[in-house]
Structures are given as structure tokens and as C-alpha cells.
Amino acid sequence: MWGDTSFFGVIWNLTWGLAALSVVALLVLFIRRLIIQFFQRRRDRRRAALQDLVFRYLEQADRGEDPTPLDLRARDQGLLLSVASEMMRGVTGAMRGNIVRLLNVHIDRPRLVRSFERASGPDRAKLAARMSWSDAPEVHAALNKALDDRSPDVVLAAANALIAAQQPINLMTLMPKLEAREMLGHRGIRDICRKVAPANVAALFTLIDDPNPAVAILAIDTMSRSPTPAALRRLRGMAQSHASVDVRATALRTLGLAGDLDAAAVVTAALSDPAWEARAQAAVAAGRIRSAVALPKLAELMRDSNWWVQLRAAQALAKMGDAGLAILEGLLADQQLRPLADFALSERHAA
Amino acid sequence: MSMVGNALVEILIVSALAIGWMVFINGIALNALYTLQLALAYRALRRRRAAHSPMAAWYRYREQTVPISLLAPAYNEEASIVDSVRSMLSLTYTYFEVVVINDGSRDRTLQVLIDAFELAPIKRAFPEQLPHKPITRLYGSPRYPKLVVVDKPNGGKADALNAGIDIAGSPLVCAMDADSLLESDSLLRAVQPFIENFDKVVACGGSIRVVNGSEVRRGRVVRIGLPRDPLSLFQIIEYLRAFLIGRLAWSEMGAMMLISGAFGVFKRQIMIDVGGYSLNTVGEDMEIIVKIHRHLAETGKEGEMRFVPEPVCWTEAPRTLKGLAGQRRRWQRGALETFFRHRAIMGRTEYGLTGTVGYAHVLITDVIGPPLEAIGYLFMPLLYAVGLLDWSFFLAYLALTFAFGIFISVGSLALEEIELRRYPQASYLLVLMLVAIVENFGYRQLNTLWRVQGWWQFVRGRTQWDQPARVGFGAAKVRRP
Numbered sequence: 001m002w003g004d005t006s007f008f009g010v011i012w013n014l015t016w017g018l019a020a021l022s023v024v025a026l027l028v029l030f031i032r033r034l035i036i037q038f039f040q041r042r043r044d045r046r047r048a049a050l051q052d053l054v055f056r057y058l059e060q061a062d063r064g065e066d067p068t069p070l071d072l073r074a075r076d077q078g079l080l081l082s083v084a085s086e087m088m089r090g091v092t093g094a095m096r097g098n099i100v101r102l103l104n105v106h107i108d109r110p111r112l113v114r115s116f117e118r119a120s121g122p123d124r125a126k127l128a129a130r131m132s133w134s135d136a137p138e139v140h141a142a143l144n145k146a147l148d149d150r151s152p153d154v155v156l157a158a159a160n161a162l163i164a165a166q167q168p169i170n171l172m173t174l175m176p177k178l179e180a181r182e183m184l185g186h187r188g189i190r191d192i193c194r195k196v197a198p199a200n201v202a203a204l205f206t207l208i209d210d211p212n213p214a215v216a217i218l219a220i221d222t223m224s225r226s227p228t229p230a231a232l233r234r235l236r237g238m239a240q241s242h243a244s245v246d247v248r249a250t251a252l253r254t255l256g257l258a259g260d261l262d263a264a265a266v267v268t269a270a271l272s273d274p275a276w277e278a279r280a281q282a283a284v285a286a287g288r289i290r291s292a293v294a295l296p297k298l299a300e301l302m303r304d305s306n307w308w309v310q311l312r313a314a315q316a317l318a319k320m321g322d323a324g325l326a327i328l329e330g331l332l333a334d335q336q337l338r339p340l341a342d343f344a345l346s347e348r349h350a351a
Numbered sequence: 352m353s354m355v356g357n358a359l360v361e362i363l364i365v366s367a368l369a370i371g372w373m374v375f376i377n378g379i380a381l382n383a384l385y386t387l388q389l390a391l392a393y394r395a396l397r398r399r400r401a402a403h404s405p406m407a408a409w410y411r412y413r414e415q416t417v418p419i420s421l422l423a424p425a426y427n428e429e430a431s432i433v434d435s436v437r438s439m440l441s442l443t444y445t446y447f448e449v450v451v452i453n454d455g456s457r458d459r460t461l462q463v464l465i466d467a468f469e470l471a472p473i474k475r476a477f478p479e480q481l482p483h484k485p486i487t488r489l490y491g492s493p494r495y496p497k498l499v500v501v502d503k504p505n506g507g508k509a510d511a512l513n514a515g516i517d518i519a520g521s522p523l524v525c526a527m528d529a530d531s532l533l534e535s536d537s538l539l540r541a542v543q544p545f546i547e548n549f550d551k552v553v554a555c556g557g558s559i560r561v562v563n564g565s566e567v568r569r570g571r572v573v574r575i576g577l578p579r580d581p582l583s584l585f586q587i588i589e590y591l592r593a594f595l596i597g598r599l600a601w602s603e604m605g606a607m608m609l610i611s612g613a614f615g616v617f618k619r620q621i622m623i624d625v626g627g628y629s630l631n632t633v634g635e636d637m638e639i640i641v642k643i644h645r646h647l648a649e650t651g652k653e654g655e656m657r658f659v660p661e662p663v664c665w666t667e668a669p670r671t672l673k674g675l676a677g678q679r680r681r682w683q684r685g686a687l688e689t690f691f692r693h694r695a696i697m698g699r700t701e702y703g704l705t706g707t708v709g710y711a712h713v714l715i716t717d718v719i720g721p722p723l724e725a726i727g728y729l730f731m732p733l734l735y736a737v738g739l740l741d742w743s744f745f746l747a748y749l750a751l752t753f754a755f756g757i758f759i760s761v762g763s764l765a766l767e768e769i770e771l772r773r774y775p776q777a778s779y780l781l782v783l784m785l786v787a788i789v790e791n792f793g794y795r796q797l798n799t800l801w802r803v804q805g806w807w808q809f810v811r812g813r814t815q816w817d818q819p820a821r822v823g824f825g826a827a828k829v830r831r832p
Contacts, residue, residue, distance in 0.1 A: 008743045015750040022754075022761040026784045029768050033777045152547065188546070307478040314476075343476035 043079075050076065050083050054102065058087075061098040070106055078115075080106060085130040100133045109134060113142045121151060128157035132164035140167050148177060155181075156188040163195050171200040171222075175207060175215060184214040193222040201228070208234060213244035220247070224254040232258060236266045239282075245275040252278060256285025264291035271297040276306040283309060287316030295320060299327045302337055310337075314344035367730075367739045374727035375748055380715055382755035388600035389762040395603040396595075396660065396770040417545050418446035419538060419616065420519035424511030425451055425529035429458040433467045435529050438570025440497055444538040448497045450515045451529065455484075455505025468495050475499070475518065481627035483513040508612070509628035509635040516622050524619045526636075531613045532562065532570055532665040540662035541616045544655075553621045553643060553654040556602075556610035557662030558594045560773070561587045563670065572665050577779050582675060585790045586668040588783065592763040595660060595771075601712075602658035606704035608713060610656065612636030614664035621646070621654065632692075634685015641693045644705040648696075660771060676801045683805025686717040721802035727752070728796055753791050760787035 053070050060067035072080065081103070088099050112134075116127045128146055131139050144167075146158035155178070162169055171193060178184050197204065200222075207219035220238070223231050232255065239251035252270055255263040267289060270282035283301060286294040298320070301313035317324035325348070331341040421439055425432050432451070439449045453461045464470060470490035484506040491499055503514055512526055523545060525538065537557060544552045563586075564578030578584060601607045610617075612635065622628075625646045628635045640656065647654040669675040690713050696706040697714070731748055734740035764780075764787050767773065774780060 008747050011747045011751055015747075015754040018754040018758040022757050022788075025761050025765055026787075029765055030777065030780060030784065033768065033772075033780050036772075037777055182548075307480075311476055311478075340476055343474050346474045 046076070047079060047083065050079055054080070054083055054087065057102055058095070058098050061101065062094070067102075070102075072106060077107060077111070081112070081130050084133075088133065103133050107134075109136045109139060113138050116142050116146075122153065124149070125151065125153035125157040128154055128161050132161035135165065140165065143167070147174060150181065152181070152183050152188070155183065156192065159192045163192065168199055169196045171196060171203040171207065175203075175210075175218075179212060179215060184212075184218055190218065190221060193218055194225055197222045197225060205231070205234070208238065213247050216242075216244070216247050217250045220250045220254055224257055227254060227258045227260075232260045232263070236260070236263050239263070239266050239270055245273075245278055248273065248275070248278045249281040252281040252285045256281070256288040259288060261289060261291075264289055264293055267291060268294045268297055271301060276304070276309050279304065279309045280306070280312045283312035283316045287312070287319040290320055292320070292323065295323055295327065298324070302331060302340070310340055311344075314340045315347065318344040318348035364739055367734050370726060370730060371734060371740060371744060371748075374723050374731065375744070377715065377719065377723040378727065378748065378752055378755075381720055382751070382759070384712060384715060385596070385755070385759045388596050389759060389766075391600035391603045392596045392766060395599045396766055416445040416539065417523050417542055417549065418521035419444065419448075419523040419525055419542065420515070420521040420619070421447060421449045421525045421527060421538075422512055422515035422519065423449065423451045423527055423529040424454050424508050424515065425456065425460050426454045426505065426508075426511075427456045427458045427460060428529050429456070429460045429463055431530050432460055433463055434570040435532070436464065436468070436498065438532055440495065441535070441570075442533060442538055443535045446521070447538065448499060448520065450499045450501060450518055452501045452503065452511040452515045454507070454511040455503060461500070461502055464500050465490065468492050468498055468500075470498075470500055473499075475520075477518050477520075479517055480623050481513040481517050482630060483510045483517065483627075486514055486518070489518070507630065509630050509632065512635070513627040513630075516619060516627055519619055522619055523616055524622065525614070525616045526612060527615075527664065528613045528666065530667065531559075532567065532572060533614065534572070534663045534665070537614070537662040537664060538616075540659060541614075543659060544657040545616070545618075548655075551653055551655050552618075552657060553647070554607075554610055554615060554617045554640070554656040556598060556607070556615045556656075556658045557664055558598075558660050559590060559611050559613050559664050559666050561590055561668040562665035563587075563668050565665070567665075575773060575775060577774070577782055578670075580670055581786075581789075581794075582672065583668050583670060584782070584786045585794045586675075588760055588764065588787050588790055590668075591767050592760060594658075595766045596759070596763050598658040599660060601709065602656070604704055604708065605655065606709040606712075607656040607658060608640060608705070608709045609637045610640055610658070611664075613666050614662070624650075629692075632685065632688050633681050634689050637685055638689045638692065641689055641696075641705070644702065644709075645693060645696060648702045648705070663773075672797075676797075676804070679798060679801035680805035680808055683717070683721065683802040684809045686713065687806065687809045690714070690718055717802075721799055722806060724752075724799045725803045728799065756791040756795060757788050760790065763787075 050070075057067045057070060070080070084099050084103050088096060091099065112127075112131065116124065116131065119127050124146070128143060131143060134140075140162065143158045143162050143165075146154050147162075147169075149155050149158070159169060159174070169192070175184075178189055183189055193200075204219045204223050208216050208223070210216050210219070216238075220235065223235075227235070235251045235254055239248055239255060242248050242251065248270070252267065255267065263285070267282050267285045268291065270278055271286065271294060273279050273282060279301065283298060286298060294316075298313045298317050301309055302317075304310050304313065314328065317328050325345070328341045328345050331337045332345075334341075421442075423435070423439065428435070436449060436451060451464065453464070469492045471492065473489050473491035475489050475491075484504045487502045487504070489499060489501055499518060501511075501514055501518055503511070506514075515526075516524055523542065525541070527533070541555055541557050544555045561578075561583060562572060563580070563583035564576045565572050566574040566576060577587070598607070598609070615636065617639075621643055622639075625639070625642045629638050629642070632638050643654070643656065646652075669678055690710075696702040697710045699706040727748060731740060731745050735742060735745045761784075764783055768780060774783065
């Protein structure tokens with residue numbers, strides 16, 4: 001039968017082959033599941049036992065006693081790292097110190113580094129996240145090396161681990177790597193940049209002039225947390241004349257958030273920006289700065305071709321005190337603008 | 352017999368053989384396509400990022416999430432809406448709002464929402480950018496700042512979703528059914544593609560699973576189980592096949608043709624750019640995806656639609672033949688409507704894989720597939736009985752159909768077991784294995800029949816919805832192993 005090479009012979013062979021494959025697959029799957037279930041239960045039991053040991057160790061340490069070292073097998077190291085990392089989440093102070101001490105005593109760090117270097121993909125990212133407790137230079141070196149990894153998860157985990165270990169990260173060297181791997185849009189990167197901003201002020205000043213708008217935006221966004229007068233000066237210039245609309249809008253947003261009164265003229269000028277995104281951000285910024293010079297232009301923007309600009313202008317007018325409120329009340333008579341004016345006024349009253 | 356009679360018999364025989372071959376070739380093409388999809392889906396699952404535990408996902412993504420508005424259209428959902436909204440409000444996510452759109456319910460849906468969440472009329476500015484029935488009133492509550500209820504006259508699901516998109520204040524919107532249950536970390540997982548590449552990704556779908564048989568408490572699936580009724584069991588395998596093979600494979604190829612209406616995350620702007628959901632269709636979820644593909648190709652914009660298997664949305668599957676038949680006929684009509692409405696892109700390379708491979712797939716599986724399969728089941732035994740068909744042809748057709756059917760079902764179960772393993776007990780796996788085999792004998796043929804009926808309704812121009820009767824999540828019971 002298997003030797004039949006006619007059309008229907010081939011079809012029959014295919015049919016029997018598929019049927020046999022399906023049955024074998026089902027059997028394999030079921031046996032595999034039973035084996036997994038067995039080992040999973042064993043691992044859960046071992047994990048629970050290890051947790052008890054760790055709790056006992058921490059209790060002894062907490063009482064100021066010299067804790068008894070854990071009776072560990074070599075293969076328990078990974079499990080201990082996992083248990084301790086979970087315990088460390090959200091824990092600070094003496095408790096954290098005791099967990100770090102436990103790990104320093106029981107984890108073989110050269111072995112950990114070797115495992116990390118051998119690991120790939122999600123396992124590597126997971127290990128990186130679990131290495132933040134270590135103050136060993138070889139661990140830091142391995143994490144620094146991981147900043148070159150191709151996987152965004154590994155880079156993020158390594159950067160966060162280095163930050164948690166209070167190790168410096170240089171944005172000037174990190175940024176080109178992120179740029180090359182198209183990771184600048186990743187929201188995790190933004191958080192990392194914000195965390196390391198205080199130590200990288202000079203770098204940020206250089207990076208906001210980067211020809212790649214994505215780099216400039218990231219740098220501006222990073223600066224927005226604690227803008228210095230010099231940074232605000234620079235942002236005013238960018239809000240006015242940068243070629244990228246996204247950069248202009250981000251600069252305007254930052255100026256507004258900083259409440260930069262010296263930016264009133266720049267913001268008012270930006271209310272006439274050809275791009276609606278920049279006009280909308282300028283209106284938001286004008287509302288935040290409460291610059292009276294922007295009033296006439298904001299009133300004009302209530303008739304802008306873009307609805308979002310109209311909305312932001314209405315909201316900005318509502319924040320401008322009596323003069324702004326008077327303009328909005330005047331617009332209530334206008335059938336077309338009434339809904340937005342009414343909304344902005346009611347939002348203001350609710351606030 | 353006269354010469355004319357002989358000629359007629361000759362024509363009949365040739366026609367019968369031609370039809371037989373057509374059915375056979377279509378069957379082979381269909382099964383070859385499914386096998387290719389199985390391989391692609393396996394590759395996609397192997398290459399995907401490892402699933403984080405819910406807690407790990409929260410720590411990993413909480414600071415990176417993109418604000419999202421959940422859009423839940425509700426029509427006559429008085430019995431379940433409060434539990435559903437409570438479940439939505441307790442999702443693990445950083446910035447989100449729940450927009451419930453009461454689509455002119457004739458029962459007390461709006462009133463029970465007002466009473467349960469202490470709602471009062473509110474004002475909110477929003478641009479009216481999409482077509483929908485006028486919004487009568489908006490409701491909100493200081494106690495539940497994440498909840499907005501929209502009241503509007505009845506206009507259908509697409510109309511309600513359009514109203515929700517207009518109201519939504521977030522860059523992402525999640526279209527879902529008011530009676531579906533999202534797992535607490537579903538949103539966190541569904542936005543991962545957006546977090547990774549916000550500029551490029553425009554939409555993302557997640558898996559839909561059958562909740563029948565699982566234990567549900569306060570809008571949460573607390574224990575995954577299997578139902579006792581065979582109809583629900585068959586649908587579990589069917590959903591696994593559709594999501595773990597079909598969607599994943601198309602996502603891998605970059606030619607997603609459908610993101611389920613029960614759970615799909617979209618960029619709000621792209622929905623506005625394409626003019627929102629089309630109002631006069633029963634398959635609005637498939638139609639919007641093809642529309643987005645067309646828009647991206649015609650405007651030269653870059654955009655990707657992805658499928659992520661981990662975010663899970665639980666839905667109640669019809670438990671009666673009547674309910675299931677109505678649902679399947681409607682799905683079939685929806686697929687046909689979309690296919691013919693956008694037929695202009697078929698075979699056109701400027702629409703990328705959507706116009707070529709994607710459309711060919713819809714043609715084979717949804718357009719010509721069901722009638723040809725039905726012809727195969729009815730016509731081939733008939734031809735065999737009257738002696739016009741060689742028995743080897745007939746048997747080969749049957750054997751191939753069933754063997755491939757079982758192989759593909761087993762394949763989907765294998766993917767589930769190897770990569771996701773959501774069913775906790777080995778005994779559940781055993782039951783599903785049996786179901787994967789048995790569903791090919793009877794259930795599959797019934798499905799084909801319903802789809803042919805859907806075809807017929809489409810030809811006759813029927814447009815109304817067949818809402819399957821639901822018994823509610825409270826009735827879901829865990830099957831003991």
C-alpha cells in the first residue's frame with residue numbers, strides 16, 4: 001500500500017500518515033502533560049520549603065541573631081534567586097538589607113554571571129532583573145554589557161538593574177545604541193532616561209540638538225521633570241524654530257508644564273504655528289502660564305479649523321481669569337461655538 | 352437510447368466529474384492552507400515574548416502603558432451589565448476609562464447603571480467625527496471617575512462603537528462586548544505591541560475563549576473548567592483553532608483579516624481616519640480591519656495589525672443548536688458582506704498581502720469553501736450511489752477531509768498545550784483530545800450547513816442580527832475532573 005504511487009495511492013498514504021501523526025501527537029501531549037504536572041508539583045513543594053527556610057533566615061536576621069546558612073543544593077540557586085527577588089519587590093530598609101545579605105552569602109556570583117551570559121531572550125531579561133541586588137563589579141560589568149543586547153527587554157531589565165544598583169548610566173553612549181535598534185519610541189526607555197537624568201544634564205543638552213527628532217523629543221521629555229533656567233532658554237528657541245513639529249510641540253508642552261513666564265512671547269507666537277499639533281500645545285501652554293498677551297490670539301483660535309485647537313483654546317481661556325471667562329461667556333451666544341465655550345466654563349466651575 | 356439521450360448522459364457524467372474534482376481540489380487547497388497556517392502559528396508562538404505572570408506584567412509595564420478607553424456597547428443587558436462594568440473597572444491597568452454605550456436598550460439597562468454607580472448627567476466636550484445616532488446624554492460619577500455612560504437611541508453595535516470612539520479621551524480604544532469578561536491583565540498584555548512600537552502598530556487583537564464550564568465570580572473567571580454539553584466543548588476546540596492557528600498565522604504574515612469584535616485594541620486616530628465602523632453591516636469587526644488595510648495602502652501610511660495570544664477575553668458560547676446556528680449564519684453573512692464590499696482590492700498587489708493572500712484566504716474559506724464542502728457531502732455520495740463516481744475517489748475525499756480535520760484540530764490543541772497550557776488538569780486535556788477527534792463527525796458538517804444557510808440569507812439580502820440566547824455567567828459551572 002505504501003508503495004502505491006498513483007494519485008489516490010498518495011492521497012491514501014497522506015491520510016493514514018496524518019491520522020497516525022495525530023494519534024501519536026495526542027499520546028505524546030498527554031504523557032508530556034503528566035510528566036510536567038509531576039515535576040511542577042515537585043518544584044512547587046521545593047519552592048515552598050525554600051520559602052520557609054528564607055523566612056526563618058530573615059526572622060533570625062531581624063532579631064539580630066547570626067542566621068543559620070541555608071542548606072542548599074547547587075541546583076537550588078536559581079530557585080533561591082527567584083524566591084528572594086519576589087520577596088524583595090516593594091521592600092525597603094532593613095528587610096531589603098537582610099535579603100541582599102542572604103543572596104550575597106548563598107549565591108555563587110561568578111556562576112550567576114556565567115548563567116546570565118549563556119542565557120538568551122526572556123530568560124536573560126529575567127536574570128538581569130534579578131541581579132540588581134548585587135554590588136559585585138563582575139555583575140555590573142555583565143549588566144553594562146547587556147545594554148548592547150538586541151532585545152529591548154534585556155536592555156530595559158539591565159538598565160533598570162543598574163539604576164537599582166546605583167550604577168551610573170551614560171545617556172550619551174546609551175542613546176546611539178537605542179537609536180540603532182529603533183528603541184527610542186519604547187516607553188520603558190523614557191522612564192529610564194528620566195531616572196538617570198540628574199547625572200546626565202550635560203548629555204541631555206547635547207542630545208536635544210540631535211538631528212533625529214526622536215532623540216531630541218526624548219531628551220526634552222527627560223528634561224521636563226526638572227528643567228533648569230538654561231534648559232528653558234534652549235526650549236524657547238526650539239519651540240519657535242525647530243523644523244520638526246513634534247519637537248516644537250514637545251518643547252511647548254514642557255514650557256507650559258514648567259510654568260515658564262519668560263516663554264509668554266514664544267508661546268503666543270506659537271499660537272499661529274502652521275501645524276495644528278503645535279497650536280494646540282501652545283494653547284495648553286498659554287493656559288498654564290496664564291499669559292494675558294495670548295488672550296486675543298486664543299479668542300481667534302476658537303474659530304480654528306481644527307477641533308482640538310478650538311478645545312484647547314477654550315480650556316486655556318477658562319484658566320485666564322476674568323478676561324478669559326468674559327470672552328467665553330461672549331461666545332455662548334454663538335450657535336457654533338456655544339458647546340465648547342459652555343463645556344470649558346462648566347469645567348472651570350467644577351474645578 | 353437516442354443520440355440526444357446519450358449526449359445528455361455524457362454531459363451529466365462529465366459535469367459530475369468536474370464538480371467532484373472541484374470539490375476535491377478545494378478541499379486540498381483548504382487543508383494545505385490550514386497546514387501552512389499551523390506551521391506559521393507554531394513559529395509565531397515560538398518567537399513571541401515569554402508571557403509574564405500577571406504580577407510580573409504589572410511591574411514590567413505599569414509605567415509604560417498607553418491610556419486606553421474601553422468601549423462596551425450595551426443593548427438590553429440589564430441582568431449582567433453591573434457585574435460586567437465592575438469587572439471592567441477592576442482591571443489591572445494604569446490609565447483607562449470605561450465607556451458604556453447604552454444603545455437605546457428597551458429594558459432597564461441605563462437605570463440599573465445609574466442606581467449602581469450613582470451616575471448623574473455630566474458634560475464632556477468631544478468632536479463629532481464619526482457617523483452615529485445623536486448622543487442623548489452623558490453620565491458620570493465622582494465615585495467612579497473612570498466610568499462614562501453614553502445614552503443614545505438604538506443604532507446597532509457599529510453605531511454605538513462609533514459614538515464611543517467620539518467620546519473616548521484616550522489614544523487607544525478597546526472595542527469589546529458588554530457581556531465579555533477580560534482577564535485582569537488583558538489590557539496590559541494587549542498593549543504590548545503598542546508599547547514596543549507605537550508609531551507603527553495600529554491595532555491588536557487578543558484571544559477569545561469559551562467561558563462555559565468555568566467558574567465565574569463577580570465578573571472574574573476564578574477557575575477554568577470544561578462544560579458538560581458537547582456543543583460548548585466543540586466550540587472550545589473551534590475557538591482554539593481560530594485564534595491559535597488562524598489569527599496568529601495571519602498576524603505572523605502581516606495580513607490580519609479579522610480582529611474579534613469581542614476584544615480588539617485600536618488607535619483611536621486610525622478609527623477616525625477610516626470613518627469608524629460601517630453602519631450597515633453585520634460583520635463590522637472584519638469590515639473595519641479590511642477598511643484599515645485599504646486606508647493604509649491608499650494613503651501610503653505604515654501600519655501593522657497584530658495578534659497576541661495571551662490577553663484573554665472570556666465569552667459565553669451559545670449552548671443551543673438554534674443559538675449557535677443563528678450566530679454562524681450571521682458570521683457567514685458578515686464575511687461575505689466584507690468580501691464583496693471591498694472586492695476591488697482582490698488580487699491587487701498595491702494592497703500588499705491583504706489584497707492577495709488575505710483575500711484569497713477569505714475566498715477559499717468563507718466564500719467558495721462552505722458551498723463546495725456542502726456539495727461534496729451531498730453530491731459525492733449521490734454520484735457514488737448512481738454509479739457515476741469511482742469509489743476510490745469518494746473514499747479518498749472522505750478520508751482526506753476527516754484526516755486533515757483531525758490533524759488541524761490536534762495541531763491547535765498541541766499549540767495550546769505546548770505554549771500556553773491554560774487548562775489546568777491533565778484530565779481536561781484528555782477530554783479536549785477526544786473532542787478534537789469527535790467534532791469532525793457531525794459538528795463540522797452542521798457548521799457547513801449553517802454557513803451555506805448564511806450564504807443563502809446573504810443572497811436574499813437579510814441584514815438583521817440573530818442574537819444567541821445567553822444564560823449568563825452565573826450559570827457557568829466547573830466540570831469536576
